[in-house]
Amino acid sequence: xxxxxxxxxxxxxxxxxxxxxxxxxxxxxxxxxxxxxxxxxxxxxxxxxxxxxxxxxxxxxxxxxxxxxxxxxxxxxxxxxxxxxxxxxxxxxxxxxxxxxxxxxxxxxxxxxxxxxxxxxxxxxxxxxxxxxxxxxxxxxxxxxxxxxxxxxxxxxxxxxxxxxxxxxxxxxxxxxxxxxxxxxxxxxxxxxxxxxxxxxxxxxxxxxxxxxxxxxxxxxxxxxxxxxxxxxxxxxxxxxxxxxxxxxxxx
Numbered sequence: 001x002x003x004x005x006x007x008x009x010x011x012x013x014x015x016x017x018x019x020x021x022x023x024x025x026x027x028x029x030x031x032x033x034x035x036x037x038x039x040x041x042x043x044x045x046x047x048x049x050x051x052x053x054x055x056x057x058x059x060x061x062x063x064x065x066x067x068x069x070x071x072x073x074x075x076x077x078x079x080x081x082x083x084x085x086x087x088x089x090x091x092x093x094x095x096x097x098x099x100x101x102x103x104x105x106x107x108x109x110x111x112x113x114x115x116x117x118x119x120x121x122x123x124x125x126x127x128x129x130x131x132x133x134x135x136x137x138x139x140x141x142x143x144x145x146x147x148x149x150x151x152x153x154x155x156x157x158x159x160x161x162x163x164x165x166x167x168x169x170x171x172x173x174x175x176x177x178x179x180x181x182x183x184x185x186x187x188x189x190x191x192x193x194x195x196x197x198x199x200x201x202x203x204x205x206x207x208x209x210x211x212x213x214x215x216x217x218x219x220x221x222x223x224x225x226x227x228x229x230x231x232x233x234x235x236x237x238x239x240x241x242x243x244x245x246x247x248x249x250x251x252x
Contacts, residue, residue: 001153001251001252002028002029002030002031002152002153002155002251002252003028003029003249003250003251003252004026004027004028004157004178004180004249004250004252005026005027005028005029005050005247005248005249005250006026006215006244006245006246006247006248006249006250007022007024007025007026007027007042007043007046007047007050007246007247008021008022008023008024008025008040008042008043008046008246009021009022009215009216009217009226009244009245009246009248010022010023010070010216010217010246011023011070011162011182011184011194011215011216011217011218012070012184012194012217012218012219013070014218014219015217015218015219015222016040016041016069016070019042020219020222021217021222021246022042022046022246023040023041023042023070024039024040024041024042024043024045024046024047024074024246025037025038025039025040025043025071025074026038026159026180026215027047027054028132028150028152028157030130030131030132030152030153030252031130031131032058032130033060033129033130033131033132034054034058034059034060035059035060035061035062035063035129035132036059036061036062036063036078037062037063037065037148037159038063038064038065038071038072038161039062039064039071039072039073039074039075039078040069040070040071040072040073040074041069041070041073041074042074043074043078044056044074044077044078044081046246047059050247051247056078056081056082057082057084059078059082059091060091060092060129060130061082061091061092061093061094061115061129062075062078062079062091062092062093062094062095063094063095063121063134063148064093064094064095064096064099064106064107065095065096065121065145065146065147065148065159065161065162066096066098066099066141066143066144066145066146066161066162067096067098067099067102067104067105067106067143067144068143068162069106071161071162072099072106073106075093075106075107076106076107076108076111079091079093079107079111079114079115080111080114082114083111083114083115085114086113086114088114089113089114089115089116090114090115090116091114091115091116092115092116092117092118092119092129093107093115093117093118093119094118094119094120094121094127094129094136095107095118095120095121096120096121096143096144096145096146097120097144098143098144099144100112100118100120102144104143121136121146122136122138122146123136123137123138123146124136124137131153132150132151132152133150133151134148134149134150134151135148135149136148136149137149137169137172137173139161139162139163139169140163140164140166140193141162141163141164141193142193145161145162145163146161147159147160147161147163147169147172147173148161149172149173149176152252153252155177155178155252156175156176156177156178157176157177157178157180157252158173158176158178158179158180158209159180160173160179160180160181160182160195160203161182161216162182162184162193162194162195162216163182163193163194163195164192164193164194164195164199165195165196165199165202165203169203170203170206170207173203173207173209174207176207176209176210177209177210177211178209178210178211178212178213178250178252179203179204179207179209179211179212179213180212180213180215180244181195181200181203181204181212181213181214181215182194182195182215182216183195183196183197183199183200183214183215183216183217183221184196184216184217184218184221185197185199185218185220185221186218186220186221186223186224186229187220194218197221197229197233200212200214200233201233201236201237204233204237204239204241205237208239209239210239210240211239211240211241211242212233212237212239212240212241212242213241213242213243213244213250214226214229214230214233214241214242214243214244215243215244217243226243226244226245227243229243230242230243
């Protein structure tokens, strides 16, 4: 059965620096294909300590939505490990031009030939990896960033990653059975290009997914208690809203 596993649920610099929540990425599996989304600091350790343990030789590849460190730091060592140090040409990478070619690139050039292939995320572009099919949408963030709408066995699972709110998000993610939102802020803050709880409420009301999952929490939400935040959103939207926790597995 396909599933999504939250290796980490922390976001923003202070939560990551203090590791109040893990900053590891998200693991998606479907029919023995495993993709890691945004493998931030600690992803390698979380995979090794997962129950059951996730061996890197079973991981198919990485989706890296943008270059920020809390999303990308473990990408290189995971690529190297999947390809056994270059002795095998193995693994796939889906990421931004900025991550590979830009001045601030985060993928080391010497690793690219290790991969079976790599492809660039673009607005409204569709990709396939085995039976996993997904489409990416450009977000409004401080760097080139894309969200993901993924078909897992006929269920639409969307990863609405870092962005400021804009109305087109409602169109991009309509039809989502499960809507996973990176909600960093308890309250909106000027010039901080992340979603707040009020933004999440507007998106959940507009998209009406079957279920919404909050993750990537900043300090304000942790202090307010993500469980209480999600319960209040459930009451206000009429949609089941869940606060993710480190290690949480959601079967699709």
